[in-house]
Amino acid sequence: MTATEANSPRAGICVMGRSDLTTDLGRATLAALDIFSRYFDVSYYPVRDTTPHPGAEIALPSGRVVTVADSLAGFAVYFYADAVREGFADLSFQNIPTDGGFRVAHVSFDSTELPQERVAILNDRFDLVLVTSSHLEAVAVASGVRTPIVTLPIGLDIEELIARRYTPPMPPVTRFGTVATFHERKQLDVLIEAFRATYPGRDDVELVIHAADVGGGSHQRLAALIARANDPRITLSYGVLLPHENSDLLDSFDVFVSASSGEGYAVAPREALALGKPVVLSNIPDHAGLARAVGVFLVDGAGFIPARYPEIDNRVIGSGVAIEASDLGVAMEKARAYVLAAPRTDAHERKMLAAEYSIVALAPSYARVVDADFPSELRSGASRPLIQLPPETDDLIRATVGRNARKLGARPLVVPVRDAGFFSIFNVFMQHLTWSLQDDRVSMVLPDWDAGRLIERSTEPIVSYCYSQPNQGNMWLQLFQPLYGLSADDLNDTEFLYADSLDPNDPRAARREPLLTYVNAFHLYRAPWFGRFRKQYNGAMKEFVHLRPELQAEIDGMLDTGFGGRFTIAVHVKHPSHAVEQPGMVIAGLEQYLGAVRRELATRGIAESSDDWRVFVATDQERVVRAFIEQFGDHVVRFDDVSRVSLEEQERYDLLETEDQLRDGHQLQHLMSADVSRWSSRLAWEVWRDAESMASSDVLIHGVSNVATAASYMGPDVSMVYLDPFATD
Secondary structure, eight states: OOHHHHHSOOOSEEEEEOSOTTSHHHHHHHHHHHHHHHHSOEEEEESSOOOSOTTOEEEOTTSOEEEEOSOSTTOSEEEEOSOSOSSTTOOGGGGSOSSSSEEEEEEOOSSSSOOHHHHHHHHHHOSEEEESSTHHHHHHHHHTOOSOEEEOOOOBOOHHHHHSOOOOOOTTOEEEEEEOOSOGGGOHHHHHHHHHHHSTTOSSEEEEEEESOOTTSOHHHHHHHHHHHTOTTEEEEESOOOHHHHHHHHHHOSEEEEOOSOOSSOHHHHHHHHTTOOEEEEOOHHHHTTTTSTTEEEEOOOSEEEEEETTTTTEEEEEEEOOOHHHHHHHHHHHHHHHHHSOGGGHHHHHHHHHTTBHHHHHHHHHHHHOTTOOOSGGGTTTSOOOOOOHHHHHHHHHHHOGGGGGGTOEEEEEEOOSSOHHHHHHHHHHHHHHHTTOTTEEEEEEEOBHHHHHHHOSSOOOSOOSSOTTSOBTHHHHBOOSTTOOHHHHTOHHHHHTTOBOTTOTHHHHHOTTSSGGGHHHHHHOTTHHHHHHHHHHHHHHHOOBOHHHHHHHHHIIIIIITTSEEEEEEEOOGGGGGGSGGGOOOOHHHHHHHHHHHHHHTTOOTTSSSEEEEEEESBHHHHHHHHHHHGGGEEOOSSOOOBOHHHHHHHHTSOHHHHTSTTOSHHHHHHTOGGGOOHHHHHHHHHHHHHHHTSSEEEEOSOHHHHHHHHHSTTSEEEEOOTTOOO
8 A cells, every 4th residue: 555545535445355245254245245335335345356357346135236446545444254364375364454444354263263373364454353153252362362352243134034934844754954065064974874863764854965065075975975875865965056046945944954063153044043944053152142042952062073174274273062963863853843843933933033133133233333423223123232342442433434434425314494383393303313214325314403594595584483593503402412422513514514415305204204294294193003103203212312401400390390290181272373284274272172181080080179180281372371270270280481472462363354363473483483583492492391291291182283293202102182173072
């Protein structure tokens, strides 16, 4: 690398690996290419051959396309997904950069020791070592690896296998099968011996052994062994299979068997589990991690054997576990009896175990390896927690790729403020934020709530926005803490916000949630999936949206002293001019709200005179507060330091003709927005704390409004009672 190259700006990820993506090691390369290309700019560099040629495009099975790098210069991250040295004659490790960029090795090895030449390379050339199975952390440390070590399983493209319907045994024959390389370490001769000794002369069983290649030197010996046995029940085959052929072969097995003496990361058993198959496995560390589901039978070892590697100069490196044929045969018979008797439903448990190793489950952890600020435990799903790196490694990542992986091509989506009420603005932001968790292209969703820029963009008079002054910067910061670990300066920096950002007017968000706002929300409240919507948005909100501490303390005080643990009914009574937002342009009146409160009490058997309940009143009208106090006295809870439509303004409104009452200009936000000097984040805080208090109630009586919609997901357990203005009871 030249001095110019070393000092040039670095960007993107270079995945270094082998060009054959169908082998087990090739799977590591494939997973890195597929996953990283979801989130970042990715190139591919083959380490052991010159094909495909530089500049060529590689189509991955997922349909994503990556380009072959013509140079190793200029990358922010180097992800090495191959054996760092296969023998003394293998000098491909010299491709690994010695400085510059964040350098990661993804390591798998099936013995109790790592080759010392690999240890030296891991220590000298890498900043982080990822091992494919957790037991390899101790193996690496004992072998002398000093570079930080973390476990990251290889993401497997097994979603199609998981989705397949489980294929039960077809009588009269039970088929045992395995897919393995022809290495002595796989102990295939023990498997053959166990099968023949356990089932002599039986015609209701068969054994299939397949390998992608004939390496390892034991193919001829196995072929000769089977030929001497002259046993037609045993089938030995080899050759590279297409993905669907491999899947179909595994699906033809009734029981998968592996007697391997050691595994760094066993792919075939995980694929068999994804198909719901029972498995018989040697009790080695990697296999032991799969024994968390029914239908997994482990065979304890009878001692240790040297681990010989014909592919690494025929050396002995560490040891493996020896399996006795008699012990393996006992487990195979247990599995046969189990699979013939077990209900089909238990296959689901094995499939769910395998799902933890899928690309979908592991993709967020891959992203977290190169982006210390990767934004979501929600993305990782419930089956697997997000990987955790040492703090010093996170610092190194940020120093190399910048905060939030901007040098890797991570792109934010910026949601600008618009001329609307506060919760209309907030709900649109939450729409983008929530759906971004399922959108690989979006790294962050950022608010640009700057009133000054809103005024600059506006070609018409502003009639609704009134929540911050033009010189205050990003209004988000007046209420909330910065997102994604960013600083206040970041959220006020136009260049930071919009550098390579995605289109903030992306119409997909509107298509994803067409019922979110305005009149359509009436249908949202009645949708059969409304409960799921509430929980989905609540999950995103709890992770990303956090009030400033002093504001949260004010909310907590209201809930503690105002509600006091009593049964609380919240009412959201909007100004009559909000009828324009209601179905049929008719809004429930004050008397209907008072009656609805009494119905809720009666339904629950709570006496109106008791001290066991409270009613929280959220309204933009002084008249409403007074009416509730007259009716319910000390049961009424509300915030008094609130801007509301006065009695005088209300009286003037009442004198208007119906057509004039429905025009813009009567709502509190319209009155405030008409005078820029009255714009204030205090108004946003007043509506926010009302909404959060409503969301903390037991019952919320409401009409159609952005506030009620927000409260529904702020408190996904509050009982939402839509007050029908046409109801007669």
